[in-house]
Amino acid sequence: MHVAHLSLHDFRSYATAEVALGPGVTAFVGRNGQGKTNLVEAIDYLSRLQSHRVATDAPLVRAGAPQAVVRAAVVKDGRQAVLEVELNPGRANRARINRSTLPRTRDLVGLVRTVVFSPEDLTLVKGDPSDRRRFLDDLLVLRTPRLAGTRADYDRVLKQRNSLLKTAGLARGSARDGALATLAVWDDQLAHHGAELLAARLELVEALGPYVGTAYATVARGASRDDAAVEYRSSVAAPPGVGPEELREALLTELEARRKDELDRGISLVGPHRDELLLWLGHGGDPSGDPTSRLPVKGYASHGESWSFALALKLASYDLLRADGDDPILILDDVFAELDSERRAQLAELVAGAEQVLVTAAVPEDVPAALTGARFTVAGGEVTQVGDSGG
Numbered sequence: 001m002h003v004a005h006l007s008l009h010d011f012r013s014y015a016t017a018e019v020a021l022g023p024g025v026t027a028f029v030g031r032n033g034q035g036k037t038n039l040v041e042a043i044d045y046l047s048r049l050q051s052h053r054v055a056t057d058a059p060l061v062r063a064g065a066p067q068a069v070v071r072a073a074v075v076k077d078g079r080q081a082v083l084e085v086e087l088n089p090g091r092a093n094r095a096r097i098n099r100s101t102l103p104r105t106r107d108l109v110g111l112v113r114t115v116v117f118s119p120e121d122l123t124l125v126k127g128d129p130s131d132r133r134r135f136l137d138d139l140l141v142l143r144t145p146r147l148a149g150t151r152a153d154y155d156r157v158l159k160q161r162n163s164l165l166k167t168a169g170l171a172r173g174s175a176r177d178g179a180l181a182t183l184a185v186w187d188d189q190l191a192h193h194g195a196e197l198l199a200a201r202l203e204l205v206e207a208l209g210p211y212v213g214t215a216y217a218t219v220a221r222g223a224s225r226d227d228a229a230v231e232y233r234s235s236v237a238a239p240p241g242v243g244p245e246e247l248r249e250a251l252l253t254e255l256e257a258r259r260k261d262e263l264d265r266g267i268s269l270v271g272p273h274r275d276e277l278l279l280w281l282g283h284g285g286d287p288s289g290d291p292t293s294r295l296p297v298k299g300y301a302s303h304g305e306s307w308s309f310a311l312a313l314k315l316a317s318y319d320l321l322r323a324d325g326d327d328p329i330l331i332l333d334d335v336f337a338e339l340d341s342e343r344r345a346q347l348a349e350l351v352a353g354a355e356q357v358l359v360t361a362a363v364p365e366d367v368p369a370a371l372t373g374a375r376f377t378v379a380g381g382e383v384t385q386v387g388d389s390g391g
């Protein structure tokens with residue numbers, strides 16, 4: 001798929017912007033703070049209804065404006081549709097396809113599929129477990145958009161359950177009995193949505209694993225495909241091939257076992273929000289292999305290895321989405337300046353064949369030679385095509 005036209009109204013720094021795009025590589029070049037990332041962020045937002053830079057919508061609306069609109073003409077298998085989202089901070093957002101409003105805004109999720117490479121990707125490796133969970137869940141939703149609902153339901157139940165645990169932990173007598181009875185209802189809900197999310201994550205990690213190994217071998221000098229592995233570690237036993245019903249039972253049993261701890265601490269200690277995506281470097285990461293021959297990436301990997309792993313996770317996502325049958329839009333946001341010349345050239349070579357690649361860079365020299373295509377300069381809120389880039 002590719003975006004053929006992007007229109008912005010009061011999005012970030014743009015009062016308006018109209019940018020005609022084509023398949024192949026497009027580079028946006030301009031000095032810092034001119035609005036290059038804002039353009040690609042708008043396309044990424046259409047894909048997930050979330051920015052890769054901020055957690056809330058308010059910063060996406062131009063300062064002083066009441067709402068922002070992102071509209072894109074998207075071409076898939078030769079057919080074009082116009083996707084639009086209206087961002088209304090503090091009120092419900094609205095989504096349209098070919099000018100018809102969708103019943104639920106989140107029905108837009110996954111119609112555009114993007115994979116973003118950015119300097120923040122290093123947090124996938126060096127950051128908290130929550131960064132890796134978010135990576136998994138974002139990818140899940142792009143592959144299976146209905147899981148956006150499961151994810152939202154789980155987050156809602158977790159919040160309410162945590163607040164009840166706090167109350168129940170402090171209550172005495174009949175107030176405590178009442179709170180514990182209500183807790184049983186939330187246990188069921190947590191186990192129901194949690195099992196669905198957990199089953200989907202397990203399946204995703206299983207599918208992603210081989211792609212991570214291959215991608216790591218491609219971006220890391222002298223590495224083999226057994227040198228990088230991912231492993232999902234759950235707060236309940238989750239043997240290969242286990243289904244949502246067994247996971248639901250396992251979550252309920254574990255909730256029962258941890259009840260006292262949960263009440264003492266006033267938070268939910270069981271469920272996919274406590275799980276970890278482990279990243280292993282070394283001998284294949286095979287859990288049945290010699291444990292001393294593999295090391296966790298976090299805390300052990302060099303800076304270069306960490307970058308290679310982060311790139312491998314993103315490339316693996318791209319390969320997996322592509323294997324599902326559609327070429328996602330690749331966004332390389334300011335990423336080349338972060339990489340040494342060898343990784344830069346390798347990444348450029350790997351992505352050059354994608355249907356659409358959008359690159360942002362502060363200076364033309366940061367766009368690798370392999371990525372020739374259209375070029376725009378971005379300066380003072382103006383986006384101007386300057387012809388073809390020679391790389």
Ligand SMILES: Nc1ncnc2c1ncn2[C@@H]1O[C@H](COP(=O)(O)OP(=O)(O)OP(=O)(O)O)[C@@H](O)[C@H]1O
Nearest residue numbers: 012013032033034035036037038059060061062063
């Ligand atoms: N909601 C907003 N309203 C108005 N201006 C905004 C808003 N959000 C961001 N900006 C402005 O947009 C500019 C940043 O744009 P962007 O992040 O696209 O820069 P960039 O060209 O990618 O720069 P760099 O090369 O430094 O990454 C900043 O000047 C910032 O003040």
